[in-house]
Amino acid sequence: MFALLPLAVIQQAPVMPPLIERCYTDLRSLDRILPFQYSDARRRKVTVFLEGWQTRLNRLDPGSLGLQDQVDLTLMKNDLNRELFQLDQTAKHWSEIAPVIPFAGQILELETERRRIEEIDPKAAAEKLTALTDTINKAKTTAKEAGLDEAAGTKAAGALRSLQRTLKGWFDHYDSYHPLFSWWCRRPYQDADKALVEYSSWVQKNLAASQDPEAITGDPIGREALLKALELRCERPQMRWATAMTGRRRWRL
Numbered sequence: 001m002f003a004l005l006p007l008a009v010i011q012q013a014p015v016m017p018p019l020i021e022r023c024y025t026d027l028r029s030l031d032r033i034l035p036f037q038y039s040d041a042r043r044r045k046v047t048v049f050l051e052g053w054q055t056r057l058n059r060l061d062p063g064s065l066g067l068q069d070q071v072d073l074t075l076m077k078n079d080l081n082r083e084l085f086q087l088d089q090t091a092k093h094w095s096e097i098a099p100v101i102p103f104a105g106q107i108l109e110l111e112t113e114r115r116r117i118e119e120i121d122p123k124a125a126a127e128k129l130t131a132l133t134d135t136i137n138k139a140k141t142t143a144k145e146a147g148l149d150e151a152a153g154t155k156a157a158g159a160l161r162s163l164q165r166t167l168k169g170w171f172d173h174y175d176s177y178h179p180l181f182s183w184w185c186r187r188p189y190q191d192a193d194k195a196l197v198e199y200s201s202w203v204q205k206n207l208a209a210s211q212d213p214e215a216i217t218g219d220p221i222g223r224e225a226l227l228k229a230l231e232l233r234c235e236r237p238q239m240r241w242a243t244a245m246t247g248r249r250r251w252r253l
Helices: 007-011 016-033 040-058 067-100 104-115 122-146 150-175 179-206 223-233 236-246
Strands: none
Touching: 016 040, 016 067, 040 067, 067 122, 067 150, 104 122, 104 150, 122 179, 150 179
16 A cells, blocks of 8 residues: 655654644634534635645655655545535535524624624624524524425524524623623523524424434435545545554544
8 A cells, every 4th residue: 555665764753743733723723713513604714724734735745754644644634525525514504404594693793703802882782682582583484484304404403502502602701791791681692592492492393303302313415425425434444454554543543
């Protein structure tokens, strides 16, 4: 699988470990900053990040690397391809369920402003929460007409729970230290949270594959996506052998 390498190349200091650590540390940071997986902003930023790393890895000359570095380089390239594939799948899922969650942008806007450390206007925030509650209360009519299948309904229910956690984190952040915010926003937040919980429960009960949010349900991805997933998967048995031969397992295979 790999050409025989000169002894000097085999004995050289490894190149890939610091690159691997930096890439995935930064990727985890992006996940913390942009936790909602269906966010357009997250998809754009992570895509640019991953493609940048692909360009960087493509500049490396495998022939100048030691055996372990060659293994790690191949595995990392394959893993970045899987990450990009998953982003594409997530975008397709969002296009299916977005009509059921027309208020997602309102919640993400609040969270984005918080993460930018923008000064909060309590009165304006209360008005935004009231508008959010109104949008949530009207969403059921749109959801009934969306025609989601059960798999999409299950994803929508999961996305709603994620948005509920995002909204709670936003409120708790300011409520912990900003008395004027608490005075203006506590009741509007409680109304929005109640509406979101009730709507999420309705989606879980009426549109999802199971009424149990913890249930494991199937998610058909279609022929094209299945073939792509198998293509990305087929390299892994060879990589398992190469990694075992070096006695080092940094990658989950």
